Amino acid sequence: MKQTKSFEFGGASIKPGKRAIVELPMARLYTNSSMTLPVQIVNGVNGGPVLFVSAAVHGDEINGIEIIRRLLNSRSLTQLRGTLLAIPVVNSFGFIQRSRYLPDRRDLNRSFPGTAKGSSAGRLAHIFMSQIVSRCDYGIDLHTGSNFRSNFPQVRASLDDPRTMELARVFGTSIVVPSELREGSLREVVTELGKPVLVYEGGEALAFNESAIRTGLRGVINVMRHIGMLPPQLGNKALNPIITDRTSWIRASMSGTFSLKVKLGDLVNKGDLLGILSDPFGNDQESVLAPFTGMNIGQLNLPLAHEGDALIHLAKTLDKQQNEKEVNGSMSQLTLDDFGL
Numbered sequence: 001m002k003q004t005k006s007f008e009f010g011g012a013s014i015k016p017g018k019r020a021i022v023e024l025p026m027a028r029l030y031t032n033s034s035m036t037l038p039v040q041i042v043n044g045v046n047g048g049p050v051l052f053v054s055a056a057v058h059g060d061e062i063n064g065i066e067i068i069r070r071l072l073n074s075r076s077l078t079q080l081r082g083t084l085l086a087i088p089v090v091n092s093f094g095f096i097q098r099s100r101y102l103p104d105r106r107d108l109n110r111s112f113p114g115t116a117k118g119s120s121a122g123r124l125a126h127i128f129m130s131q132i133v134s135r136c137d138y139g140i141d142l143h144t145g146s147n148f149r150s151n152f153p154q155v156r157a158s159l160d161d162p163r164t165m166e167l168a169r170v171f172g173t174s175i176v177v178p179s180e181l182r183e184g185s186l187r188e189v190v191t192e193l194g195k196p197v198l199v200y201e202g203g204e205a206l207a208f209n210e211s212a213i214r215t216g217l218r219g220v221i222n223v224m225r226h227i228g229m230l231p232p233q234l235g236n237k238a239l240n241p242i243i244t245d246r247t248s249w250i251r252a253s254m255s256g257t258f259s260l261k262v263k264l265g266d267l268v269n270k271g272d273l274l275g276i277l278s279d280p281f282g283n284d285q286e287s288v289l290a291p292f293t294g295m296n297i298g299q300l301n302l303p304l305a306h307e308g309d310a311l312i313h314l315a316k317t318l319d320k321q322q323n324e325k326e327v328n329g330s331m332s333q334l335t336l337d338d339f340g341l
């Protein structure tokens with residue numbers, strides 16, 4: 001049904017069928033320059049849900065910025081129902097500094113919901129909550145691995161909320177991972193408001209990973225189709241991702257150089273070789289073995305490890321043969337779902 005009302009946001013009025021970049025005021029910089037949080041509003045001709053898509057909450061996680069840039073340029077948005085709020089760079093400070101954090105050394109994703117009188121991270125979180133999340137029915141927050149680690153494309157969601165799980169399935173990654181309880185994360189506080197929110201993780205910090213970008217873009221569009229913001233795709237089959245109930249970081253049993261023997265997304269059986277830790281003289285080495293059957297969903301790319309460092313993020317799965325069948329099945333369905341974007 002056609003919308004008649006404009007979308008009022010941050011003092012701007014965006015008519016149906018129009019888009020605008022609205023700059024939400026933030027605290028002035030100490031250079032005296034003003035500072036804002038830029039949000040692009042795309043308002044559909046027809047009414048429908050309101051969705052936010054955010055990236056760079058961690059300032060060095062830039063795949064999501066590219067996902068949002070491509071989404072905003074996608075022709076499919078001409079058929080938009082409802083309203084899209086796109087926030088490609090939430091943590092501008094970290095983005096400029098090429099850092100995960102804010103200048104007060106806080107992690108924005110541990111500072112939600114924040115308060116108007118809190119730390120600078122808490123104030124930014126408060127602006128995001130009060131002006132963006134409060135207006136939305138759904139949210140998708142885009143992330144990558146951190147600290148020289150890269151993530152296999154995955155959705156993290158609250159497994160006990162059926163509405164969120166439905167969106168996690170349609171997003172289209174081959175694995176869905178339960179969200180760890182992260183106090184102060186955007187996902188946690190939006191979930192507490194009863195609004196479905198997905199976190200997408202793919203690739204590594206300070207890099208563009210083409211396959212992670214494509215999977216993320218396709219996922220956002222799949223979710224928008226499912227909630228009625230975009231027309232459904234004909235012949236779209238339900239995807240059947242592996243849903244794991246447990247993940248664990250495999251840590252270095254000794255300090256040394258680390259030679260990886262698996263790739264992201266590989267399925268391994270309990271006892272399979274994941275990598276080898278060696279001292280620089282070649283006297284001592286230890287094999288890193290899979291402690292349970294699972295999928296490699298995150299790995300350390302920098303081949304240097306202190307004892308105790310996280311090397312491989314393993315998601316528990318069923319036996320390898322069954323997994324391979326499931327993964328191949330969902331991959332071929334993904335190809336059918338290609339949007340030609």
Ligand SMILES: [Zn+2]
Nearest residue numbers: 058061143144
């Ligand atoms: Zn992140």
